[in-house]
Amino acid sequence: MKFSEFINTYARHPHYEAPTGDQLNAKSWQTEAPLRMLLNNLHAEVAEDPEQLIVYGGTGQAARNPEALLKIIEKLLELDDDHSLLVQSGKPVGMVRTHPEAPRVLIANSNLVPHWANWEHFEKLKSDGLMMYGQMTAGSWIYIGSQGILQGTYETFVACGEKHFNGDLKHKLLVTGGLGGMGGAQPLAATMAGATFLGVDVDPERIQKRIDTRYIDKMTYDYEEAKKWVLEAKNNGEAVSIGLVGDIGNVLEKLLHDNVIPEILTDQTSAHDPIHGYVPHDLSLKEAKALRQSNATLYKEKSLKSMARHVGFMLEMMKRGSKTFDYGNNLREFAYQGGEKNAFDFKGFVPEYIRPLFCEGKGPFRWAALSGDPEDIYVTDKALIEAFPENKHMIHWLEEAKEKIAFQGLPCRICWLGMGEREKAGLIFNELVKSGKVKAPIVIGRDHLDCGSVASPYRETEGMKDGSDAVSDWPLLNLMSNTAGGATWVSFHHGGGVGMGYSQHAGMVVLVDGTDRAERCIRRVLHNDPAMGVFRHVDAGYEEAIKTGTDFSLII
Structure with a gap:
């Protein structure tokens, strides 16, 4: 499909829709996947304000402006497996030489040198067309609706x-x-x-x-x-x-x-x-x-x-x-x-209720069926229920979700999985795609609200046991680990969830297309990502994390 035809079909501003089915528009699924998820972020069922490219969270955008969005789409359609696209606050700025197991897209959103990291300086840059607010999964193209x-x-x-x-x-x-x-x-x-x-x-x-x-x-x-x-x-x-x-x-x-x-x-x-x-x-x-x-x-x-x-x-x-x-x-x-x-x-909800889960490497594991067929999600639901029969809480969630949740845009699912579980689930999904039980590839991502990807002293890292609430080395290490591990696209943002000056956080998405390449990447990424949460909480002195780290041989 020619670029102009693709735009007329899927991206006539402000009307955006992800392609579906098992046929490629881009050169590979590694670039087709971010293309579809970007457009899905802006689907009218998903985004709060497609006219302004706002996905959620007040002003969280998927791209800086319609012109930048068109250029991102154009480059994703052209991109091969030996290059990666650089996106700076919603605008494509270059391509670098990489390799087939490197991320195809590298994204940085809203990042400012700390002294200038405030809404006033950001708004000045935004008004000059130099920046956008990426929130968390808006600017990293893995928002899946409510x-x-x-x-x-x-x-x-x-x-x-x-x-x-x-x-x-x-x-x-x-x-x-x-x-x-x-x-x-x-x-x-x-x-x-x-x-x-x-x-x-x-x-x-x-x-x-x-x-x-x-x-x-x-x-x-x-x-x-x-x-x-x-x-x-x-x-x-x-x-x-x-x-x-x-x-x-x-x-x-x-x-x-x-x-x-x-x-x-x-x-x-x-x-x-x-x-x-x-x-x-x-x-x-x-x-x-x-x-x-x-x-x-x-x-x-x-x-x-x-x-x-x-x-x-x-x-x-x-x-x-x-x-x-x-x-x-x-x-x-x-x-x-x-x-x-x-x-x-x-207090905030993390120290009150969620931190014990973070210590086990647990967090919001989400996936999307690029086929557009809800049945593919139901197949994955069934596979997880069979794979984790002891996880009654997860099974209850999946059964309730199937009955009560209306899909928005591409069919998607989320459930909280921890260390060991995420890698196992990813490999199961890869086999489902390889065998044809799922009709087209899947992408696996997560919210940035996760165990080892965020520094946010009024949210995810509030009240850390060792006082390290504001240390943002951890999301940077998460970004580097997922890049080295072979996530399909990675991102690093400033300000998501709590606003400019108050957080830094990393995102990742990995493609599941049934190939041996995907299996290798899944094994690395879906081990490294939750392991970062365990490392972070072991270092802070949490006993639950130390036990998990010992069980998975993560303690050094």
Whole structure:
């Protein structure tokens, strides 16, 4: 297919769609795979705003601008197995000589020298056309819609239930704000975990999207109606999710006034970006858009004050009994800057619930069927259930996911797997492709929210045992290990999840095409990647990690 024909078929801005089937458009599956996943990131079912190339997280983009995107597509169609494409903050800048088992694409997004690593300097560069914000899986082309964060959110809610409620969230109310690209996973995660759910978002379109994709059950603009629905469902022990259009701070204030105290309270608004992600409580969406453009300084000031007010209500909920935690959007830091001096009185979700999993090298293992056929995902589901019969938690998740999750764009799946399990799963998938039981190749990636790929002191590395929260050598070592191991594309970003200046993180994706080359790469990458999580936590002194490291002969 000629370049112009390919663009007209799959990439007429803002309408993007990944090719499907088993026929190549590029020269090999090593370049076809990143091409399809890039376009899938921008599919209308997946991306929040394809017009602006925004995938999720406020302003997280897949490419810097439409012209840069076209050039990336052109080069991926031309690229051979002896070269790799360099992408700098969403723009292709060159090709380097490599080899068939090297990454085909090397991506760096939003990285700034530390002294200049802030939103103000970034926005200046962005306005000059020199940079984009890659978030995490937006700029690394492995976002899979709300399912991507869904299982991590589910794992968190289940762990919260285990820790505080004897593993039973029935008759428990979970309240949160933010139902966008990341937060939109919360309602389904909560109901899958057994809780009654109330989620609040100022943008009705975001809630409607979760209705359309079966992530949320009911929607209303009326606070009293929402309160009635959730209290009835809670009393009846029903796992029902309600989306309320409104400001989360205002809703928390009303719930406090009415003495409706949820058992669990968190937040996934896009607070990491005070200007483009968060809407101050005293502005409508229309007013917020206008003020962003006319006076960004005033907007940020109002946003920080609103976050302080928001967190103040969360703190009061916590005093009255809510199990309250930060879900990794930097809300506490900006609330602190806005005047709430006790913002850090509640912890983040990683030290509270997830770190023991990280110590075992566990994290969000995700894969996509490049064929476009959902049946290929169901084949892989079945294969994992057969391969890990002892992992009852994973099996429950896969069975629930098949029944309740609507695919967005290419059919994809995610489940948390640890050291040893990821490599085993990858090799099984390679055999499925080789034997034809899966109709076309698969790609395996993960969220950057992983055991050994992130330095983020207000999220993944908050409260490390040895005080090494801000040490970012680890994601750099992760990047180098996966590059040396032969991942199909790798990335290194700044600011994902919590905003500019607060995190650095690495991503990887490996192709599964049934070949011997793929098997060699899978063995290296899907060993090295979780091993980095074990190395990181062994070094910090965690006993669980030391045991895992000993079991897998990783201790040196």
